[in-house]
Amino acid sequence: MHIYLFGNLNSGKSTLSKKVSQSLPSYSYLSLDEFRILYSDGSDKGEQQACERFVAAVSQTSDAIIEFSGYGRVAELLKLQLKTKRGILIHCFRDIEKSISAINTDKYAKIPYPESYKKVQSIEETIRFLADKVTLKTLEYDWQCQIWQSYSFEYRQDFSKFWQSLPLSHHQYLDTLRNAFVDDIDAQTILSFGSLGANRLTTLSDLDLFIQSDLSADKWCEKLLALLGNECVHADILGSKITLRMQDRLLVEVVIGRAISDISLYYRESQIYNVNFTVLKGTAEQTKDLKAITQQKVDHKGKASELASQVYFLFCSLPTLKAKNDSYKYSFHCSIMQHYCVQLEHILMGKNQHNYLPKYAAITLDNFPWTAFSTSPTEIQLTQYEALYQYLTVLFTQLKQQKLIDNKHYFSEETLFLHQITTEL
Known part of the structure; x- marks a missing residue:
């Protein structure tokens, strides 16, 4: 290096x-x-x-x-x-x-x-x-x-x-991988994204790479393990993603795909600092394509509408889950809603970086009602449901005011009965 x-x-x-x-x-x-x-x-x-x-x-x-x-x-x-x-x-x-x-x-x-x-x-x-x-x-x-x-x-x-x-070991591992695969015909393109792509790599960062290849993730995992040897203490394959955990606890994630479009969402979400920094192996034409990906305008209204519909669907399921006394599924639904609502709050604030999983949400969302989503997997509390209901009605009103959602039936008088939860249910 x-x-x-x-x-x-x-x-x-x-x-x-x-x-x-x-x-x-x-x-x-x-x-x-x-x-x-x-x-x-x-x-x-x-x-x-x-x-x-x-x-x-x-x-x-x-x-x-x-x-x-x-x-x-x-x-x-x-x-x-x-x-x-x-x-x-x-x-x-x-x-x-x-x-x-x-x-x-x-x-x-x-x-x-x-x-x-x-x-x-x-x-x-x-x-x-x-x-x-x-x-x-x-x-x-x-x-x-x-x-x-x-x-x-x-x-x-x-x-x-x-x-x-200085995350020196990150760079040294990256250099090892680059040296090994830059002339490998099975690796058509090698890109970095995540913290490295954003030029914000720290000693606590993961190392995120994408390899465009016709080879399967299994075959690439074999190549990577042969290259890294004892430096890698654990490897796993999650679909098209290979996870490698190194001796110094560094996590290296390598996504395998047949086209650059397979990584476009994660690449754009990384808030790329300089596209040319990220191209470890590739063509000038691919660099142009990557620049176009970073400049794509995200459909925030479409995203907000999709998230809102998911939240409303899950919330309307809670009374039935209470009636069934299915506390675990109730708790699980609340956890999913929390994630979606965090995304919606960031869209409302105009903070669209890393919107799939907003960074440091606990800091950036000062008044977010975390306790309204907090439930026990063994017990359902009506006070929690009421707090969640109050929060969601305010959230959906804000979404409507900013014209991010069009559906007028969310929390309307006509749908009021869907949200009623009693001890008799």
Whole structure:
């Protein structure tokens, strides 16, 4: 895997690179300035030789920490050499004025920059020139076909905390899978989604991948287990999804499908940060299709109408379940309604991210009546039913007011008898 450490001059790249290198002793440390010191004499020819050697070393080294600005001729040469994704970007940044005021002329005097460069720009002028060319956004765009995730490191940030929060094992497993299957003819396309697709991967995230293939999930499970060996402690197949639990508790989920459309819902729900980040193997045409998926407008009214009908159907079943004293099924129906109502509340709020399973709903829904859905699988309480009834009448009124549902018979006078529950039932 490649760890690209990019940023402006005097932003702390070298210091950070050395700390990362100490934490990953098996990784090669490749610095453009170090190659200049080794192979250049300050002439244009020497600069060319140092740059060519640097590009060759990066392209030929599998596990490496790569440090330079990320901009310029070397960057363009390197991107041409890297035909497949290699790893992650860490952007080093520092206030420009502080970078300039802290310039150590002795340090830069030791690096044989070409004399032709020095005549054009001083170190200060170079820093100002690069300011808008090595921002995180710019580097993400320029290197989007070589990386699958990006991070930021501010000068003097606590390295230990940063390093502990970096989901390194996730990326290393991903690199192992990518290396194994990027040339596998059975894997037509390999995509990431979920937290990785959203560029929000943390140490607590799952690793979500999609493989487009004509092979069955069983066959792919065999391939994955053969590749991962003892690193995988448990594997299972849930329909078209393979779940792999690793030694460090990481959960890797691999969905197998015959077409990209098989993953479109989950891909769109992931709130993809950059489509190009997610394509570990694929074509330019597929990238266009994925961008179209992310831009699809969700039919919120249709979704709300569907959810509302499900909620009303389940709620109308509760009096009969009470009469039968089927407390377990009653409790189960309430649990399903809670999930649907959480989705409806998010639609009402206009928060449509991850609507199938809204994230952190307990935090985002301040006034949600969780206790109205809370039931015992062995006993039915009338007070709970009444609280649920009161909540649902308000919810459905709001849905009607926002014109998300058209059915006028929900909780109407004509259907009032459907909701009556008594001790005699």
